[in-house]
Amino acid sequence: MSEITYVRGDATVPSVKGVKVIAHVCNDIGGWGKGFVLALSRRWPEPEAAYRAWHRDRARNDFGLGAVQLVRVDPYVWVANMIGQRGIRTGSKGAPVRYEAIDTALGRLAGEVAELGASVHMPRTGCGLAGGTWSRIEPLVTERLVDRGIAVTVYDHGEDGG
Template identity: 45%
Template sequence: MALTHIMGDATQLQGEGPRLLVHICNDIGAWGRGFVMTLSKAYPQPEREFKRWATGQTEQAYALGEVQFVPVSPTLTVANLVGQHDIARKNNPTAEPPVRYEAIRTGLERVRDEAQSLGASVHVPRIGAGVAGGDWALIEPMIREELTNHGLKVTVYSLPNIQAQNS
């Protein structure tokens, strides 16, 4: 299957049928910068469920590489993928970026299983390449290896005039 790039808001999904919208979360329970701001305006359920998950109010383990799937409509599920350790600190610009590539890969494997189970296409902003500080040139091949190479249709959304959309 193909990996399609389009200019646009990842909360305004293209296509028909079941869709899975994937974004990156951190492992400290913070929600408030980057793509999640737009996501919360469009769909409040993923933020509510993420906070429940991060505070131990669900049965599912909350750790790097885990993914929480939150249905928001009959044809749309949001995937909260924990692929970031801590958050970037403005007062420590020399610190290691919070992105964790292996956690993203592990999460994408879980996304693949869920998408195949639902018969869904996968939609992503440029995950891991915004506030997580990751390199899209490393992340895009992971998406190809874990999703499109397994027969899934993937659409990547980029905002105009922004090199890397926050995730």
């Protein structure tokens, strides 16, 4: 049985061979401007542009909690925009993180990743601005990806939390 590999480094620069998917959690209101997405946008314009278009056209697509959008940024690199947080502020319903949506998104991501023959790379997604705890997200990553034989690397990077 394999497990998640933890490394220090930048999740936007996976240092393994083969096809790679960089997965992260997005909100359901079209906001892109804080946290890990800034690191993505510094490297590639496509994930933000695709996310904003996906949100703008949401009446005619699957945009919503639990949805996944794969955006190719390089011949061997994709970014997975996973909708796993409701709004952007902690309020009466708690933190924006939605564990069930992250679980659904990871399940959808697993099929896509398996088809691509890719490995998955991510920060401790859902634990920064979304307000989630890794102790709740890690088992979802293990169950949905690792237990299906998908290699997962989680990056701990100084100031760019997930």
